[in-house]
Amino acid sequence: MEKQLKFDLSYLQMADIWAKNSYSKRLQVGALLVKERMIISDGYNGTPSGFENVCEDENGVTKPYVLHAEANAITKVAKSNNSSEGATLYITASPCMECAKLIIQSGIKRVVYRDAYRIADGIELLKRANIMVEQISQQKIDALLKELEEEKDSE
Ligand SMILES: [Zn+2]
Numbered sequence: 255m256e257k258q259l260k261f262d263l264s265y266l267q268m269a270d271i272w273a274k275n276s277y278s279k280r281l282q283v284g285a286l287l288v289k290e291r292m293i294i295s296d297g298y299n300g301t302p303s304g305f306e307n308v309c310e311d312e313n314g315v316t317k318p319y320v321l322h323a324e325a326n327a328i329t330k331v332a333k334s335n336n337s338s339e340g341a342t343l344y345i346t347a348s349p350c351m352e353c354a355k356l357i358i359q360s361g362i363k364r365v366v367y368r369d370a371y372r373i374a375d376g377i378e379l380l381k382r383a384n385i386m387v388e389q390i391s392q393q394k395i396d397a398l399l400k401e402l403e404e405e406k407d408s409e
Pocket residue numbers: 322349350351352353354
């Protein structure tokens with residue numbers, strides 16, 4: 255298996271583990287920002303720092319101030335000494351329009367996601383901005399993991 259694909263697979267799996275930190279009851283999303291094979295930031299969907307760790311109101315509706323996973327990862331870099339310029343974003347669900355804007359402005363050059371969101375306008379916007387966008391679906395992840403195991407067995 256190609257080396258980059260192996261890394262993509264690993265980072266996407268790590269983003270999935272990270273997603274489990276989310277307090278959201280509706281959908282847990284995880285994001286990792288990787289630059290030169292280093293994880294420079296991470297995020298999951300949740301409320302801003304200092305707010306209660308509850309994402310939904312009493313009716314189960316997501317609170318308007320919940321940040322998406324990629325927005326949390328990008329803004330975390332802004333607080334650090336790192337730069338997202340040229341980084342790759344790994345995310346368990348495709349970005350929405352609002353996050354796509356942040357991705358473009360933060361200089362991220364590549365986005366790898368797993369699940370397609372029902373509205374694809376965020377993805378369309380990224381493509382318009384010449385950002386490389388790739389989906390590695392759960393089905394593909396399963397196939398790749400199998401392939402990796404077979405490679406190991408034949409070694
Ligand atoms: Zn979003």
